[in-house]
Amino acid sequence: xxxxxxxxxxxxxxxxxxxxxxxxxxxxxxxxxxxxxxxxxxxxxxxxxxxxxxxxxxxxxxxxxxxxxxxxxxxxxxxxxxxxxxxxxxxxxxxxxxxxxxxxxxxxxxxxxxxxxxxxxxxxxxxxxxxxxxxxxxxxxxxxxxxxxxxxxxxxxxxxxxxxxxxxxxxxxxxxxxxxxxxxxxxxxxxxxxxxxxxxxxxxx
Amino acid sequence: xxxxxxxxxxxxxxxxxxxxxxxxxxxxxxxxxxxxxxxxxxxxxxxxxxxxxxxxxxxxxxxxxxxxxxxxxxxxxxxxxxxxxxxxxxxxxxxxxxxxxxxxxxxxxxxxxxxxxxxxxxxxxxxxxxxxxxxxxxxxxxxxxxxxxxxxxxxxxxxxxxxxxxxxxxxxxxxxxxxxxxxxxxxxxxxxxxxxxxxxxxxxxxxxxxxxxxxxxxxxxxxxxxxxxxxxxxxxxxxxxxxxxxxxxxxxxxxxxxx
Numbered sequence: 001x002x003x004x005x006x007x008x009x010x011x012x013x014x015x016x017x018x019x020x021x022x023x024x025x026x027x028x029x030x031x032x033x034x035x036x037x038x039x040x041x042x043x044x045x046x047x048x049x050x051x052x053x054x055x056x057x058x059x060x061x062x063x064x065x066x067x068x069x070x071x072x073x074x075x076x077x078x079x080x081x082x083x084x085x086x087x088x089x090x091x092x093x094x095x096x097x098x099x100x101x102x103x104x105x106x107x108x109x110x111x112x113x114x115x116x117x118x119x120x121x122x123x124x125x126x127x128x129x130x131x132x133x134x135x136x137x138x139x140x141x142x143x144x145x146x147x148x149x150x151x152x153x154x155x156x157x158x159x160x161x162x163x164x165x166x167x168x169x170x171x172x173x174x175x176x177x178x179x180x181x182x183x184x185x186x187x188x189x190x191x192x193x194x195x196x197x198x199x200x201x202x203x204x205x
Numbered sequence: 206x207x208x209x210x211x212x213x214x215x216x217x218x219x220x221x222x223x224x225x226x227x228x229x230x231x232x233x234x235x236x237x238x239x240x241x242x243x244x245x246x247x248x249x250x251x252x253x254x255x256x257x258x259x260x261x262x263x264x265x266x267x268x269x270x271x272x273x274x275x276x277x278x279x280x281x282x283x284x285x286x287x288x289x290x291x292x293x294x295x296x297x298x299x300x301x302x303x304x305x306x307x308x309x310x311x312x313x314x315x316x317x318x319x320x321x322x323x324x325x326x327x328x329x330x331x332x333x334x335x336x337x338x339x340x341x342x343x344x345x346x347x348x349x350x351x352x353x354x355x356x357x358x359x360x361x362x363x364x365x366x367x368x369x370x371x372x373x374x375x376x377x378x379x380x381x382x383x384x385x386x387x388x389x390x391x392x393x394x395x396x397x398x399x400x401x402x403x404x405x406x407x408x409x410x411x412x413x414x415x416x417x418x419x420x421x422x423x424x425x426x427x428x429x430x431x432x433x434x435x436x437x438x439x440x441x442x443x444x445x446x447x448x449x450x451x452x453x454x455x456x457x458x459x460x461x462x463x464x
Contacts, residue, residue: 073250097437127244142244158244162452198436
């Protein structure tokens with residue numbers, strides 16, 4: 001944090017004080033989160049046909065969520081052994097899996113408020129600490145971001161101290177150990193098919 | 206509580222603590238627990254998963270108990286909790302939760318002292334006094350809501366950890382859930398021996414009833430969360446195990462301003 005302040009001062013002190021300072025993560029991320037929530041709770045979204053829903057959310061999410069970075073970390077050593085096509089395939093699958101985590105909770109968002117509390121920046125990494133307020137409960141949620149160009153992209157979500165990426169990482173490790181990469185892909189596809197089916201079933205109401 | 210049952214429980218608690226002490230010396234697994242987690246470092250993602258630090262040598266047995274707990278929760282606890290939630294409004298159930306939680310503050314106070322966390326110990330004492338009086342016998346939590354004194358964790362498991370005793374290994378306890386050998390021994394002592402509402406009871410049946418009542422009440426405040434979690438996991442056993450260790454690290458990270 002101190003280093004970035006120093007750096008910003010040095011840059012601003014120079015003759016060409018063009019915007020070379022590090023952009024503020026919360027300034028970028030907060031409107032993005034508010035946008036996603038407003039889409040999820042909008043009336044037209046709730047009436048939308050299933051596939052339009054998924055695609056829309058993914059497109060918006062990709063503005064500030066870096067699913068590639070997430071996938072890279074979730075697979076750990078296995079990632080380096082994959083071909084380009086396999087990497088792309090995994091990123092697509094993992095993205096679809098995660099989207100269900102959000103779409104499934106639409107009713108919840110109407111009652112929850114998100115408060116942005118603190119942030120810290122270290123070089124090209126940042127952490128934004130927020131709190132999810134739901135009646136009496138306060139759930140701390142942190143986003144971990146990486147600076148790509150001048151855009152902050154999130155690659156992990158920490159809920160009550162539990163990192164989403166680390167949690168999946170340990171699960172995937174077990175599957176990779178017992179069933180190798182092909183087994184993991186199959187499990188992902190099966191799980192997505194199941195979540196999809198469930199979502200379509202509830203949509204009928 | 207009758208002298209006989211009290212001494213029986215005391216023996217149980219003590220033997221568990223001794224067992225874990227001996228277990229910890231025989232398999233000395235990484236006694237000192239990690240410093241704060243650093244999410245901003247890429248090393249965080251390269252490190253070995255949480256469980257490797259503590260080990261899960263009893264995995265087959267743990268998985269069996271996990272399945273048992275899962276079934277018991279789905280077919281017994283959850284329906285009962287839903288029925289209970291249907292009868293009692295949420296405000297009342299929250300008050301019950303606050304009440305039980307408040308009665309455990311003295312135990313946390315002692316543990317904080319034993320860990321050298323004097324500032325936290327002071328805060329815990331303040332919480333107990335405020336909530337017991339202004340908070341109407343602990344039914345509400347004005348300490349957290351008005352006086353900026355949020356709940357603080359301090360258990361015997363953590364005390365033993367600060368004294369350098371290793372976790373032993375990961376343990377899934379019937380009905381109770383995730384723990385480790387050391388931490389569960391601590392829970393038995395903290396929960397059964399030192400908590401007022403158990404010592405007031407006259408028999409083991411009463412203790413069991415209080416425990417079940419407390420757990421059903423707690424479950425009724427978190428309906429549906431467990432099922433949601435399971436939907437998004439591939440191996441709920443591992444997801445919970447990993448989640449337990451990460452969550453515990455966060456609970457025990459008291460930040461730089463502890464004295």
